[in-house]
Amino acid sequence: MAVAPSAAVRPPNLVAAPKMTDEMFRLLRDFIYQKTGIYFQDNKKYLLEGRLGKRLQVLGVDDFEDYFQSLRYGTQSNDEMKFLYDAVTINETFFFRNEPQFEAFEKTLVPQRLNGKSASGRTKLRFWSAASSSGEEAYTLAMIYLERLRPKYPLLDIEIVGTDINSSVLETARSGIYREYSVRNMPKFFLEKYFDASDGRFHISDHVRRLARFEHMNLYDRNRMRMMTCFDIIFCANVLIYFDMRSKIQVVSDLYDSLNPGGFLFIGYAESLHGISSAFKLVNFPKTVAYKKE
Amino acid sequence: MKDEMKVRLAALLSADDPAVRRRAAEGLAESTGFAPIAALAAALRDENKGVRDAALRSMSQIGSDNVARAAVEYIADENITTRNLAAELLMKLKDHSVDALVPYLYDADQDVRKFAVDILGLIGNEDAINHIIILLDDQDENVVVSAAEALGNIRAKQAIPQLTHVFELHQYAQVPVAEALGKIGDQAAADFLLKHFSAMVANREADPLLLYAVIESLGLIGYDKAIPMLESNIQSVAGRLRYVLLHAIIRIAERCNHSLDSLKNYQSDLIDALHNDDTAVQISAVKVLSGIKGYEITAALLEVVAASEELDAVLIPALELRDDTFRAIVELLEQDKIKPTKEVVALLGRVSSRIDYQRIPKELLDEASNYLQRAVELVKHSWTDASEETRAAIVDTLSRLDGDHAVEFLAAITDDPDPWLRIHIIELLAPLEDRRIPDFIARFLNDDDQMVREVAASTLESKGYSQRIESSALGTAEIN
Amino acid sequence: MSRVVLVVDDSSTVRKFVSVSLSMQGFTVVTACDGMDALEKLPKRKFDLVITDLNMPNMDGFELIKALRETSEFSELPVIILTSLSDQANKEQGAKLGVGSYVVKPFSLEKIQYEVSKYISWTE
Numbered sequence: 001m002a003v004a005p006s007a008a009v010r011p012p013n014l015v016a017a018p019k020m021t022d023e024m025f026r027l028l029r030d031f032i033y034q035k036t037g038i039y040f041q042d043n044k045k046y047l048l049e050g051r052l053g054k055r056l057q058v059l060g061v062d063d064f065e066d067y068f069q070s071l072r073y074g075t076q077s078n079d080e081m082k083f084l085y086d087a088v089t090i091n092e093t094f095f096f097r098n099e100p101q102f103e104a105f106e107k108t109l110v111p112q113r114l115n116g117k118s119a120s121g122r123t124k125l126r127f128w129s130a131a132s133s134s135g136e137e138a139y140t141l142a143m144i145y146l147e148r149l150r151p152k153y154p155l156l157d158i159e160i161v162g163t164d165i166n167s168s169v170l171e172t173a174r175s176g177i178y179r180e181y182s183v184r185n186m187p188k189f190f191l192e193k194y195f196d197a198s199d200g201r202f203h204i205s206d207h208v209r210r211l212a213r214f215e216h217m218n219l220y221d222r223n224r225m226r227m228m229t230c231f232d233i234i235f236c237a238n239v240l241i242y243f244d245m246r247s248k249i250q251v252v253s254d255l256y257d258s259l260n261p262g263g264f265l266f267i268g269y270a271e272s273l274h275g276i277s278s279a280f281k282l283v284n285f286p287k288t289v290a291y292k293k294e
Numbered sequence: 295m296k297d298e299m300k301v302r303l304a305a306l307l308s309a310d311d312p313a314v315r316r317r318a319a320e321g322l323a324e325s326t327g328f329a330p331i332a333a334l335a336a337a338l339r340d341e342n343k344g345v346r347d348a349a350l351r352s353m354s355q356i357g358s359d360n361v362a363r364a365a366v367e368y369i370a371d372e373n374i375t376t377r378n379l380a381a382e383l384l385m386k387l388k389d390h391s392v393d394a395l396v397p398y399l400y401d402a403d404q405d406v407r408k409f410a411v412d413i414l415g416l417i418g419n420e421d422a423i424n425h426i427i428i429l430l431d432d433q434d435e436n437v438v439v440s441a442a443e444a445l446g447n448i449r450a451k452q453a454i455p456q457l458t459h460v461f462e463l464h465q466y467a468q469v470p471v472a473e474a475l476g477k478i479g480d481q482a483a484a485d486f487l488l489k490h491f492s493a494m495v496a497n498r499e500a501d502p503l504l505l506y507a508v509i510e511s512l513g514l515i516g517y518d519k520a521i522p523m524l525e526s527n528i529q530s531v532a533g534r535l536r537y538v539l540l541h542a543i544i545r546i547a548e549r550c551n552h553s554l555d556s557l558k559n560y561q562s563d564l565i566d567a568l569h570n571d572d573t574a575v576q577i578s579a580v581k582v583l584s585g586i587k588g589y590e591i592t593a594a595l596l597e598v599v600a601a602s603e604e605l606d607a608v609l610i611p612a613l614e615l616r617d618d619t620f621r622a623i624v625e626l627l628e629q630d631k632i633k634p635t636k637e638v639v640a641l642l643g644r645v646s647s648r649i650d651y652q653r654i655p656k657e658l659l660d661e662a663s664n665y666l667q668r669a670v671e672l673v674k675h676s677w678t679d680a681s682e683e684t685r686a687a688i689v690d691t692l693s694r695l696d697g698d699h700a701v702e703f704l705a706a707i708t709d710d711p712d713p714w715l716r717i718h719i720i721e722l723l724a725p726l727e728d729r730r731i732p733d734f735i736a737r738f739l740n741d742d743d744q745m746v747r748e749v750a751a752s753t754l755e756s757k758g759y760s761q762r763i764e765s766s767a768l769g770t771a772e773i774n
Numbered sequence: 775m776s777r778v779v780l781v782v783d784d785s786s787t788v789r790k791f792v793s794v795s796l797s798m799q800g801f802t803v804v805t806a807c808d809g810m811d812a813l814e815k816l817p818k819r820k821f822d823l824v825i826t827d828l829n830m831p832n833m834d835g836f837e838l839i840k841a842l843r844e845t846s847e848f849s850e851l852p853v854i855i856l857t858s859l860s861d862q863a864n865k866e867q868g869a870k871l872g873v874g875s876y877v878v879k880p881f882s883l884e885k886i887q888y889e890v891s892k893y894i895s896w897t898e
Contacts, residue, residue, distance in 0.1 A: 374829070375837075377829075405858070409829075439880050469787075469791060502798060502883065503883045534797065534798055571797075
């Protein structure tokens with residue numbers, strides 16, 4: 001039936017995957033926390049072990065101790081950090097993922113922000129998709145602007161910034177090329193108007209791509225965060241869950257500072273700022289909640 | 295350093311721009327000395343929320359007795375927001391706040407006394423106990439209730455006599471005292487509660503809320519002498535209270551290594567208890583039900599899978615041991631009574647691995663294989679809407695259910711956006727002996743992700759196939 | 775369909791007991807520990823009634839009620855105040871915000887059930 005595999009060599013992935021001791025897990029967890037604020041609970045050890053284990057196999061490294069040493073002191077450590085960041089982030093997302101937020105954005109928040117600015121002359125609003133992953137959220141905002149906002153407010157310009165700690169998803173975002181899974185929740189109308197389908201992939205059209213730019217950003221890096229200022233609306237969904245209390249408090253405080261007075265923050269559906277920040281005013285919308293900087 | 299701090303203090307107190315004031319408040323987070331602390335405390339009353347928030351955070355970070363002393367007066371402030379901020383801070387400071395708070399237990403205003411005792415109760419420090427006991431005699435009812443609650447939170451054993459005295463004196467305080475006694479937990483408390491339990495069950499007019507509190511507390515204390523009395527009254531207690539009672543009995547029995555057999559007679563109550571909001575009650579129910587055989591029970595248990603992690607920790611091992619779990623999952627999924635969550639899918643895979651087809655009698659083999667096919671279809675069907683983690687579970691379960699079938703399905707999933715999942719698929723396909731495998735894996739040589747391409751290449755190489763990959767991203771593979 | 779009540783109070787004892795009192799009558803109860811927690815939970819399902827304390831950290835009862843009245847979705851939601859502050863000023867402020875019922879702590883089971891029944895009855 002099958003061609004006989006050469007007897008002397010076994011596929012590398014059948015060799016027992018390197019085991020991570022609890023002590024090693026603690027060291028790696030602390031290291032990752034120091035760098036990114038992302039905190040791995042004990043019950044997520046399997047995730048780190050599995051993902052980093054695969055990285056070890058590709059590198060041909062036998063055990064985690066060696067890997068950890070090279071992360072900290074090796075000459076290629078900066079490059080390797082990129083792989084580490086890739087390994088610790090969970091990137092699942094898709095277009096039009098959180099509809100109540102986009103509804104509130106389109107129907108209430110943008111109009112409110114515009115009221116605060118001059119009635120005549122061009123106005124520019126800035127939006128930030130923090131932890132943008134492969135860009136679906138950022139481009140969704142761009143499409144909503146093109147389709148629904150610009151016709152109503154022809155003098156409105158927008159700037160969308162998407163950031164993430166994971167470099168490979170940023171590449172995907174910049175390319176604007178997506179698979180079926182990412183577009184599965186999109187209203188057909190948007191899919192047809194703003195995407196070209198070819199080869200089983202969906203290419204977002206250029207005038208949408210132009211509205212967003214993507215940068216590498218570690219939300220836990222205060223100096224970098226201080227450089228993100230004057231945003232009108234920030235979307236930070238489904239990333240705070242990976243931080244512990246302390247790092248959440250720091251990140252949210254920096255997000256507050258990044259907003260213009262009167263600006264809004266959105267977080268994920270199942271998330272809460274309770275016990276994390278009392279600086280915002282909570283504003284309710286149908287099926288969702290936003291946090292306003294007064 | 296000192297000059298810098300003076301500048302910050304000035305900014306804090308007088309800048310017009312709230313962003314400047316906020317930065318100033320943040321900047322004082324590392325300071326010592328009373329002046330910056332006093333300035334931060336005053337900033338708790340700033341009109342801007344962002345400034346107040348920064349002041350709160352900085353003060354929590356400094357976290358000393360001085361901070362508590364500066365903040366405590368604000369618990370009596372006329373502005374409710376200020377009072378609440380001060381309270382939140384004092385709670386975060388924990389033991390540092392105790393000395394500062396004690397004098398406020400004697401304040402003339404009953405709301406202030408109540409506030410102070412609430413905070414001390416949540417801090418949980420024992421030094422305040424004697425002062426709080428005095429408040430059990432307070433004229434204001436709310437203060438008395440808060441004192442009882444606080445003594446329970448602090449677990450003050452020495453307060454038991456006074457607490458039982460208050461229980462008998464003031465009807466309004468009975469429920470909080472009962473709860474407090476349960477938290478304190480002591481034989482004296484248990485005897486007292488048991489005495490009242492029997493009196494209440496006999497009395498039709500008894501307050502159900504109080505009965506609930508007493509039963510809960512007895513369960514919490516774990517006093518084994520309570521079991522006979524509680525068990526003998528199961529029939530007399532109806533509705534929701536019954537499974538609270540069952541839960542209490544189970545809790546005590548576990549602590550004291552008492553057998554749970556007699557409770558098996560209460561099957562339907564226990565099945566109801568599975569849907570209770572309280573996870574602890576659900577877990578108790580699972581513990582007894584897992585000792586009872588029967589399809590009805592298996593189905594009832596399956597219906598609460600994936601509701602909570604804590605419950606699953608007990609539930610899933612129990613389900614793995616039951617004979618009819620595989621069949622039940624298939625049928626319940628088909629009837630849409632349960633959803634294909636990652637827990638259910640993974641469980642299906644694990645139980646199927648246990649099925650030993652050699653030992654199934656011939657006449658039942660067809661039936662078994664029929665269930666297997668249905669299982670495969672259900673799992674494949676759930677793919678489109680499944681989350682990342684669930685898809686990983688589906689991939690694993692499919693390969694356990696039916697290796698051959700899995701190959702085709704898995705190989706078609708080159709389209710999943712998650713590179714880790716694509717790598718996992720390569721790993722699952724690799725050891726299988728099927729002549730289509732090399733082609734399937736070869737498709738991943740064109741993958742967008744570098745890591746996936748590397749894994750595919752090294753897998754093929756070590757399986758004994760050489761390939762030629764062109765240096766561009768779109769490669770081709772040639773199988774020799 | 776069972777009626778859903780949101781109970782907001784920073785005391786876990788009060789939350790538990792109001793919760794138990796009402797669920798014994800067949801209501802579904804969701805609890806929140808202060809105003810902010812309440813506002814975050816409100817959009818997540820349809821509520822029929824809110825019972826709230828006044829004196830809570832992070833956002834007190836009046837702030838919560840004001841926020842409800844300002845949101846079109848919740849402006850008609852009935853509210854019962856549960857409080858230890860029984861003075862007239864609070865009653866007046868409550869009345870201005872459209873609060874019909876005041877329950878003063880410590881409260882009895884009957885009192886809570888009676889006040890709730892004014893707004894919603896348990897339906898099967």
